[in-house]
Amino acid sequence: MEERWPRARWRLIVDGPARGTWNMAVDEAIARTTATGRVPPTIRFYMWEPPCISLGRHQPLAEIDLQRAQSDGVDVVRRPTGGRAILHTDELTYSVAGPTSEPRLQGAVLDCYLRLSEAITHGLERLGLRVYKADATARAGPDVSAVCFEVPSAYEILTVDGRKIVGSAQVRKRDWMLQHGAIPLWGDVTRLVNYLALSEEERERLRAHLSRRATTVSEALGRAVTFDEVAESLARGFAEVLNLTLEPGHLTDEERDLARTIEAETYTNPEWTARV
Numbered sequence: 001m002e003e004r005w006p007r008a009r010w011r012l013i014v015d016g017p018a019r020g021t022w023n024m025a026v027d028e029a030i031a032r033t034t035a036t037g038r039v040p041p042t043i044r045f046y047m048w049e050p051p052c053i054s055l056g057r058h059q060p061l062a063e064i065d066l067q068r069a070q071s072d073g074v075d076v077v078r079r080p081t082g083g084r085a086i087l088h089t090d091e092l093t094y095s096v097a098g099p100t101s102e103p104r105l106q107g108a109v110l111d112c113y114l115r116l117s118e119a120i121t122h123g124l125e126r127l128g129l130r131v132y133k134a135d136a137t138a139r140a141g142p143d144v145s146a147v148c149f150e151v152p153s154a155y156e157i158l159t160v161d162g163r164k165i166v167g168s169a170q171v172r173k174r175d176w177m178l179q180h181g182a183i184p185l186w187g188d189v190t191r192l193v194n195y196l197a198l199s200e201e202e203r204e205r206l207r208a209h210l211s212r213r214a215t216t217v218s219e220a221l222g223r224a225v226t227f228d229e230v231a232e233s234l235a236r237g238f239a240e241v242l243n244l245t246l247e248p249g250h251l252t253d254e255e256r257d258l259a260r261t262i263e264a265e266t267y268t269n270p271e272w273t274a275r276v
Contacts, residue, residue, distance in 0.1 A: 033255050065197045091185055118133070122237035184217065
């Protein structure tokens with residue numbers, strides 16, 4: 001594969017399951033700290049416990065049936081990134097965070113998005129999946145539902161039968177960027193529909209539609225997969241496509257302290273969750 005960048009060293013963090021507010025705070029804390037140069041650009045793989053619905057930054061909270069989610073032990077958090085709702089369970093979530101001065105992360109949102117999608121696509125292909133990227137012109141229309149996995153956006157990743165298998169979103173600030181995304185590994189990709197503020201008739205219609213538009217890694221491969229297997233394959237995809245040496249690491253004390261502050265001030269703050 002042709003190298004487009006000089007070799008670089010990034011950090012790789014593989015985390016265990018954590019609550020949604022902590023996961024969002026850690027992603028943001030890493031991104032902010034990379035901008036200082038005290039830690040390298042970082043790829044992180046993680047899971048969620050308990051199950052958690054994440055809302056896009058500008059998505060109305062009213063689209064979620066909060067009472068039903070609470071009764072089923074499902075948390076709700078608002079992401080720092082855009083897009084629509086995802087129920088995080090039985091999945092691998094990835095995040096890429098770094099300074100906007102990093103050549104691989106420079107440029108317009110879609111330019112960066114394309115580079116990262118190429119890396120993720122390569123990682124999924126290493127598992128044996130046949131996947132492709134949606135066209136640059138792909139956009140969600142005005143009449144789509146609250147569900148992220150209903151339709152692809154530009155450069156999001158689909159199986160050969162046109163079913164979405166990765167849902168991603170990005171935020172860019174002056175000196176740092178963060179992109180994260182969900183990759184369902186197994187289970188029912190329509191479960192989020194149970195927690196939308198819809199009538200039962202609307203839920204059933206959307207559930208049937210979503211089952212045709214989205215899939216999991218296990219379903220697409222026709223075999224069981226593990227978190228560790230997919231994480232290893234994705235790490236190799238990032239390393240090979242972006243010409244990286246990935247060094248296993250963990251959060252620094254600075255990042256952990258910053259994440260605690262961000263979690264308390266933002267992601268557990270009802271004003272943030274209900275901002276829209």
